[in-house]
Amino acid sequence: MKETIDILMVKKYLLNLQDSICSKLAAEDGKADFYEDIWQHLQGGGGKSRVIENGAVFEKGGVNFSHVFGKELPASIIANKPELIGYSFQAMGISIVLHPLNPYVPTTHMNVRFFIAEKPHHPSIWWFGGGFDLTPYYGFIEDCQYWHETAKKACLPFGEDIYPNFKRQCDDYFYLKHRDETRGIGGLFFDYLNQAGFEQSFGLMKSVGDSFLLAYLPIVQRRKLMEYSIHEREFQLYRRGRYVEFNLLYDRGTLFGLQSGGRVESILMSLPPVVNWKYNWQPEQGSAEEKLYQIFLRPQDWLNFSME
Numbered sequence: 311m312k313e314t315i316d317i318l319m320v321k322k323y324l325l326n327l328q329d330s331i332c333s334k335l336a337a338e339d340g341k342a343d344f345y346e347d348i349w350q351h352l353q354g355g356g357g358k359s360r361v362i363e364n365g366a367v368f369e370k371g372g373v374n375f376s377h378v379f380g381k382e383l384p385a386s387i388i389a390n391k392p393e394l395i396g397y398s399f400q401a402m403g404i405s406i407v408l409h410p411l412n413p414y415v416p417t418t419h420m421n422v423r424f425f426i427a428e429k430p431h432h433p434s435i436w437w438f439g440g441g442f443d444l445t446p447y448y449g450f451i452e453d454c455q456y457w458h459e460t461a462k463k464a465c466l467p468f469g470e471d472i473y474p475n476f477k478r479q480c481d482d483y484f485y486l487k488h489r490d491e492t493r494g495i496g497g498l499f500f501d502y503l504n505q506a507g508f509e510q511s512f513g514l515m516k517s518v519g520d521s522f523l524l525a526y527l528p529i530v531q532r533r534k535l536m537e538y539s540i541h542e543r544e545f546q547l548y549r550r551g552r553y554v555e556f557n558l559l560y561d562r563g564t565l566f567g568l569q570s571g572g573r574v575e576s577i578l579m580s581l582p583p584v585v586n587w588k589y590n591w592q593p594e595q596g597s598a599e600e601k602l603y604q605i606f607l608r609p610q611d612w613l614n615f616s617m618e
Contacts (some may be wrong), residue, residue, distance in 0.1 A: 315436055315508050317400065320424045321377060324404050327422070327519050328375045331406065332360050334523055335373070338530060341366035344373065352571045354379035355400070359576040363583070367415070367534050371408035372579035376401070376572070383427065384569030386562060390502075394435065397427040401570075403440070404519065405563060407580040408526075413546035414533040416446040416453070416494065417553060418526050419580070421563060422519040424512075436508070438515040439501040441476060442522050443484050444529075445494030445553060447546045448598055449606035451615060453529045454495045458612040461498050464521035468506075468514045476500050481609040486556055491607040493556050497525075501562075545599055547586040554581055 336343045342365030350356040357376030362368050380399050388395060403423025410417065422440035444457050458477070465472035480499035485492050498518060503511050557564050557580050567577035593599035 313508055315426065315434065317402075317424070317426065320512065321402055323516060323519075324375055324402060324422070324424075328358070328360065328373055328404055331404075331523060332373050334527070335362065335368065335371065335408070338527060339365040339367040342368065347576070349573045349576065351376075351378040351573070353381060357573070357576060359573075359579060361579060365411070367410055367412070367530065369409050369411040370583040372406065372576075374405045374576050374579060376403060376405075376576070378402075378570065378572065380570050384566055386565040386569055391427075394427050397429045397432075397435070399425065399427045401425045401566075405580070406522070409550070409582045410530070410534070412534055412536060413447045413538050413542040414536040415530055416444045416533075417550070417582070418442065418444050420519070420522040422515050424515070436504060437501070438503040438511050440515055440518055441480055441497060441499035442518065442525065443480055443494055443497040443499070444526070445549075446606060447549050447602070448542065449495070449602050450533075451617065453532070454606070454610070454612045455615065456528065457495065457497060457525050460521055460525035462613065464517045465498070465514070467517065468510065472514070473498070484556065486552060486560070488559075489552065489555070491552075491603065492609060493552060495606055495612065496609065544586065547584055548588055548591060549602075550582040550585045551587045554585055557581065 332344045339362065342362050344360040344362045347359040347361065348356065349359065355378040357374060357378070359372060359374045362371045378401055383394050383397055383399055401423065403421060406420040408418050420442035424436070424438055426434055426436040428434050446453065461477070462473040465476060476498040477496060480496040481492060483499045484494065484496060503514065564577055568574070593603060
């Protein structure tokens with residue numbers, strides 16, 4: 311029996327998720343709201359970019375939906391799936407990046423997506439992908455443990471092995487090779503998810519998407535009113551440079567968007583509004599900044615982590 315692939319159901323879910331997340335983030339910020347930018351893709355389809363700027367909590371953030379079509383797959387996909395040469399494609403997803411103002415509130419990223427490749431007289435090839443990760447500037451063990459506990463709960467209904475597998479993929483993916491450090495404390499990352507069939511794979515993708523704010527907002531609420539000085543702010547701006555480096559050098563979504571003729575403003579929405587690079591900067595010995603490098607920018611078993 312041929313499996314039914316319900317593209318419209320996926321699209322409906324993603325659009326509702328965008329609405330829900332924007333509403334909750336704007337309420338959390340309390341000062342700024344999202345403005346919407348509707349755009350068209352050169353080869354077909356388009357998207358809705360929603361951006362928040364200069365808020366009380368979020369200095370800049372975006373919650374973007376896209377559903378685009380293409381006659382040929384970009385090089386970033388063919389590199390991993392050479393058997394798809396000659397296929398056309400549809401790709402849809404939600405992509406979120408939030409850069410808070412307070413250095414004690416972590417930057418975060420979430421993405422959930424669906425991809426289907428088609429070719430006359432050949433069966434369609436589809437998969438889901440996505441995940442979420444957290445990039446603190448000042449680390450708190452309880453935040454890391456809560457983040458990963460929530461990630462595990464999202465995965466558990468689909469198998470005991472899902473969370474450790476997705477966590478490992480996240481640690482491996484969000485790694486800056488040229489710096490020998492992770493981008494943050496990780497979370498979940500998955501791609502080419504289709505082995506369990508459409509319904510189960512879609513269910514797992516939805517569980518990840520629905521769990522994102524459950525993981526993030528309590529951390530925001532704990533940290534957003536913490537006092538900070540110019541010292542913490544300058545370190546935040548310095549560390550934001552790592553985020554830029556990863557997104558421009560390694561990020562698959564950035565590469566896919568640019569190679570497939572996507573809208574540059576929406577693709578580069580992920581970049582922070584203000585960044586500093588300092589030459590040969592080193593943290594002071596025994597400082598909170600050094601602790602970030604020693605503990606939080608290395609893969610850890612956060613569910614069982616102890617400083618003892």
